[in-house]
Amino acid sequence: xxxxxxxxxxxxxxxxxxxxxxxxxxxxxxxxxxxxxxxxxxxxxxxxxxxxxxxxxxxxxxxxxxxxxxxxxxxxxxxxxxxxxxxxxxxxxxxxxxxxxxxxxxxxxxxxxxxxxxxxxxxxxxxxxxxxxxxxxxxxxxxxxxxxxxxxxxxxxxxxxxxxxxxxxxxxxxxxxxxxxxxxxxxxxxxxxxxxxxxxxxxxxxxxxxxxxxxxxxxxxxxxxxxxxxxxxxxxxxxxxxxxxxxxxxxxxxxxxxxxxxxxxxxxxxxxxxxxxxxxxxxxxxxxxxxxxxxxxxxxxxxxxxxxxxxxxxxxxxxxxxxxxxxxxxxxxxxxxxxxxxxxxxxxxxxxxxxxxxxxxxxxxxxxxxxxxxxxxxxxxxxxxxxxxxxxxxxxxxxxxxxxxxxxxxxxxxxxxxxxxxxxxxxxxxxxxxxxxxxxxxxxxxxxxxx
Amino acid sequence: xxxxxxxxxxxxxxxxxxxxxxxxxxxxxxxxxxxxxxxxxxxxxxxxxxxxxxxxxxxxxxxxxxxxxxxxxxxxxxxxxxxxxxxxxxxxxxxxxxxxxxxxxxxxxxxxxxxxxxxxxxxxxxxxxxxxxxxxxxxxxxxxxxxxxxxxxxxxxxxxxxxxxxxxxxxxxxxxxxxxxxxxxxxxxxxxxxxxxxxxxxxxxxxxxxxxxxxxxxxxxxxxxxxxxxxxxxxxxxxxxxxxxxxxxxxxxxxxxxxxxxxxxxxxxxxxxxxxxxxxxxxxxxxxxxxxxxxxxxxxxxxxxxxxxxxxxxxxxxxxxxxxxxxxxxxxxxxxxxxxxxxxxxxxxxxxxxxxxxxxxxxxxxxxxxxxxxxxxxxxxxxxxxxxxxxxxxxxxxxxxxxxxxxxxxxxxxxxxxxxxxxxxxxxxxxxxxxxxxxxxxxxxxxxxxxxxxxxxxxxxxxxxxxxxxxxxxxxx
Numbered sequence: 001x002x003x004x005x006x007x008x009x010x011x012x013x014x015x016x017x018x019x020x021x022x023x024x025x026x027x028x029x030x031x032x033x034x035x036x037x038x039x040x041x042x043x044x045x046x047x048x049x050x051x052x053x054x055x056x057x058x059x060x061x062x063x064x065x066x067x068x069x070x071x072x073x074x075x076x077x078x079x080x081x082x083x084x085x086x087x088x089x090x091x092x093x094x095x096x097x098x099x100x101x102x103x104x105x106x107x108x109x110x111x112x113x114x115x116x117x118x119x120x121x122x123x124x125x126x127x128x129x130x131x132x133x134x135x136x137x138x139x140x141x142x143x144x145x146x147x148x149x150x151x152x153x154x155x156x157x158x159x160x161x162x163x164x165x166x167x168x169x170x171x172x173x174x175x176x177x178x179x180x181x182x183x184x185x186x187x188x189x190x191x192x193x194x195x196x197x198x199x200x201x202x203x204x205x206x207x208x209x210x211x212x213x214x215x216x217x218x219x220x221x222x223x224x225x226x227x228x229x230x231x232x233x234x235x236x237x238x239x240x241x242x243x244x245x246x247x248x249x250x251x252x253x254x255x256x257x258x259x260x261x262x263x264x265x266x267x268x269x270x271x272x273x274x275x276x277x278x279x280x281x282x283x284x285x286x287x288x289x290x291x292x293x294x295x296x297x298x299x300x301x302x303x304x305x306x307x308x309x310x311x312x313x314x315x316x317x318x319x320x321x322x323x324x325x326x327x328x329x330x331x332x333x334x335x336x337x338x339x340x341x342x343x344x345x346x347x348x349x350x351x352x353x354x355x356x357x358x359x360x361x362x363x364x365x366x367x368x369x370x371x372x373x374x375x376x377x378x379x380x381x382x383x384x385x386x387x388x389x390x391x392x393x394x395x396x397x398x399x400x401x402x403x404x405x406x407x408x409x410x411x412x413x414x415x416x417x418x419x420x421x422x423x424x425x426x427x428x429x430x431x432x433x434x435x436x437x438x439x440x441x442x443x444x445x446x447x448x449x450x451x
Numbered sequence: 452x453x454x455x456x457x458x459x460x461x462x463x464x465x466x467x468x469x470x471x472x473x474x475x476x477x478x479x480x481x482x483x484x485x486x487x488x489x490x491x492x493x494x495x496x497x498x499x500x501x502x503x504x505x506x507x508x509x510x511x512x513x514x515x516x517x518x519x520x521x522x523x524x525x526x527x528x529x530x531x532x533x534x535x536x537x538x539x540x541x542x543x544x545x546x547x548x549x550x551x552x553x554x555x556x557x558x559x560x561x562x563x564x565x566x567x568x569x570x571x572x573x574x575x576x577x578x579x580x581x582x583x584x585x586x587x588x589x590x591x592x593x594x595x596x597x598x599x600x601x602x603x604x605x606x607x608x609x610x611x612x613x614x615x616x617x618x619x620x621x622x623x624x625x626x627x628x629x630x631x632x633x634x635x636x637x638x639x640x641x642x643x644x645x646x647x648x649x650x651x652x653x654x655x656x657x658x659x660x661x662x663x664x665x666x667x668x669x670x671x672x673x674x675x676x677x678x679x680x681x682x683x684x685x686x687x688x689x690x691x692x693x694x695x696x697x698x699x700x701x702x703x704x705x706x707x708x709x710x711x712x713x714x715x716x717x718x719x720x721x722x723x724x725x726x727x728x729x730x731x732x733x734x735x736x737x738x739x740x741x742x743x744x745x746x747x748x749x750x751x752x753x754x755x756x757x758x759x760x761x762x763x764x765x766x767x768x769x770x771x772x773x774x775x776x777x778x779x780x781x782x783x784x785x786x787x788x789x790x791x792x793x794x795x796x797x798x799x800x801x802x803x804x805x806x807x808x809x810x811x812x813x814x815x816x817x818x819x820x821x822x823x824x825x826x827x828x829x830x831x832x833x834x835x836x837x838x839x840x841x842x843x844x845x846x847x848x849x850x851x852x853x854x855x856x857x858x859x860x861x862x863x864x865x866x867x868x869x870x871x872x873x874x875x876x877x878x879x880x881x882x883x884x885x886x887x888x889x890x891x892x893x894x895x896x897x898x899x900x901x902x903x904x905x906x907x908x909x910x911x912x913x914x915x916x917x918x919x920x921x922x923x924x925x926x927x928x
């Protein structure tokens with residue numbers, strides 16, 4: 001597909017590179033020539049310097065033949081204008097990043113009236129992701145397939161877990177649980193679990209199961225899953241607004257600590273049920289006074305990455321609950337992941353991930369048929385959901401007899417609203433939704449997993 | 452420095468060269484020539500050496516700017532070193548340095564020859580000479596990128612290092628597609644010329660060779676008097692195509708995509724004006740040397756097109772023309788073709804930027820605090836580009852002066868030395884006096900030939916890749 005990305009900031013760059021790796025033809029537009037050459041020098045991507053909202057520049061970038069335009073500049077208005085012009089100049093779909101809450105509340109209206117394919121709000125997406133994690137705090141990350149019927153959960157194995165030292169296949173036999181272990185991350189390395197892989201303490205494990213079966217599994221391995229009743233949030237920015245709103249709706253008490261008095265007052269007005277504390281969270285006294293040690297969960301959402309990291313580390317000492325930290329800069333994600341911060345949220349990753357997911361779904365109509373796609377481990381393992389069509393090479397043969405490529409897992413089959421965790425004897429039928437976990441990036445069709 | 456990747460690409464270059472050599476090989480079979488043996492040996496040598504280098508694809512395929520430059524300059528050197536083998540092995544050009552001169556002259560589309568006469572050469576080797584022009588014209592690495600799926604986006608560094616002109620831009624998002632489009636345009640234009648020549652009564656072999664040599668703006672003739680003995684129609688066709696091949700290929704792409712206005716950009720317009728003005732002045736200057744004004748016009752436009760496109764064909768000995776005409780031709784040698792064409796020289800767009808920055812400097816003296824940007828086709832020319840153009844010119848003059856000095860050791864006259872270097876560094880071919888259109892470069896000493904070989908390569912690759920090769924910092928970790 002021919003895709004134009006307007007705005008070469010961090011999100012724009014990540015997007016361009018990822019979509020390019022998926023085999024799309026990318027053109028980036030930015031006013032800043034240095035930003036453009038940063039991308040074009042390292043990747044097989046064309047760059048145009050100029051204002052992406054002008055007709056001339058869009059033409060130069062080839063809007064006529066473009067299938068999709070993604071506007072991710074720092075300005076909401078510019079993004080919307082880019083999409084409008086693109087709609088007039090070419091015949092393409094458009095995605096805009098719109099982050100200001102004023103517009104966000106009208107997202108649906110904008111989307112319909114301006115004919116946008118998608119409006120992405122990184123802050124809202126982050127808030128939704130955090131809320132999902134808080135509802136099931138044992139997991140580091142949860143992705144859902146087939147409208148929530150299948151979950152892909154990631155969690156860290158505690159030191160005293162009974163399954164430490166056991167092999168994957170033994171667990172299945174012993175626990176009689178319908179879950180499928182997908183990946184194991186250890187010392188910064190990640191791989192797809194095989195029957196004889198052995199668990200060690202502090203491994204990060206991802207598994208696929210229905211929500212109920214997942215709970216069963218956690219009970220059997222004596223992994224504590226307590227739901228959160230109250231949350232302490234540091235920082236009163238936009239994510240906090242969205243998050244508090246979602247949490248309050250599911251009856252979770254919210255306490256926000258914010259050092260700016262005006263912001264406190266604003267929040268007081270817009271979200272009257274939130275306990276707003278005016279104070280500096282860097283002051284440990286304030287945190288302790290507000291009951292950090294007893295809070296069910298602690299979320300660090302200040303604008304400073306460093307502060308969020310330090311706050312989380314401090315909270316880890318005092319609190320046994322769920323900890324979440326937001327980090328804006330994605331450059332040092334491998335360093336951050338070594339810090340044992342429980343859960344880290346990257347708004348930028350979320351933005352580019354959801355757009356990439358959309359683009360792959362869009363490709364559906366042109367050859368590939370990926371329904372949803374999640375990155376399980378960055379640049380290493382992906383999980384994708386396919387709808388199996390008639391006369392597909394993968395149907396009608398027991399899974400045990402199919403010749404799969406290395407490091408491919410058929411993680412779940414969905415048939416008639418029922419989740420099947422597959423075994424060697426199961427057969428895939430046309431019309432099934434199948435979740436594949438693999439180290440092959442950018443699968444286009446389910447048959448790509450066969451040798 | 453990613454040495455493994457450099458080796459790997461050099462290996463592929465040799466494999467491609469083996470394939471290129473199939474064409475003279477076929478010619479040798481068709482005409483039943485003994486040169487076939489030498490060609491087959493060279494193919495074998497290329498395949499074995501190249502094959503050994505490409506057995507293992509390096510795991511790290513990262514290429515940065517400096518690898519790009521090194522790959523390009525080394526590729527051209529390797530290509531020439533192996534490409535010269537058939538000439539020496541077949542005994543046609545016994546001395547290897549002469550064969551190398553001839554091959555470099557071919558690949559860099561210079562067209563300067565050390566052979567006093569070419570008609571007695573085996574047809575297969577004539578074909579090889581012409582074909583080196585064609586490959587060298589658009590660039591061998593561009594060819595490689597069009598057909599070899601090299602991973603990663605860093606190929607742009609290779610393309611930047613090989614493509615002529617102050618700034619390189621892609622036509623479409625993918626380097627590979629861009630390379631394919633460029634080669635398709637190139638091929639179609641070449642084929643068109645071949646047809647025009649063929650239907651004008653030129654023999655098939657002559658048509659193929661002339662088309663290949665014109666396309667690359669090379670200039671190796673297959674007759675001793677270059678194109679002098681062909682009919683006026685054939686000469687005129689060649690004039691037109693020489694000019695066509697010295698226009699930026701991006702313009703053709705713009706015309707195909709129906710952006711006619713953008714296609715005739717400032718550079719193309721300036722180029723056409725320079726050509727028209729030169730033809731006018733020279734025709735006026737020399738009209739009494741020819742029978743009719745029409746005949747004068749034909750020879751003059753041929754010579755002007757030949758020189759400004761840096762091809763180097765000739766129909767008349769312009770060395771005998773009056774001083775004004777000769778001087779204009781020498782000036783045209785330096786201006787050269789448009790950026791992004793197959794021609795050499797400084798390039799019209801660089802000259803335009805140079806003049807614009809000069810006028811900007813003058814303006815700054817009147818209004819010292821004025822902020823002014825150089826624009827071209829109502830687009831700002833980045834400061835980086837202007838700076839690169841300025842350093843290019845300085846570098847150009849430096850290499851030029853040093854080369855003239857180096858070959859003056861041979862003790863020939865100044866015009867000969869000056870125009871020999873100009874003809875080599877601008878990839879033209881013939882100069883004036885002892886290296887005039889009816890002469891050749893055989894009389895230079897091996898050292899001077901080496902200097903000229905360097906000049907031709909430096910000129911084709913736009914100086915910096917060759918200079919970086921000699922820079923110690925390039926090889927440091």
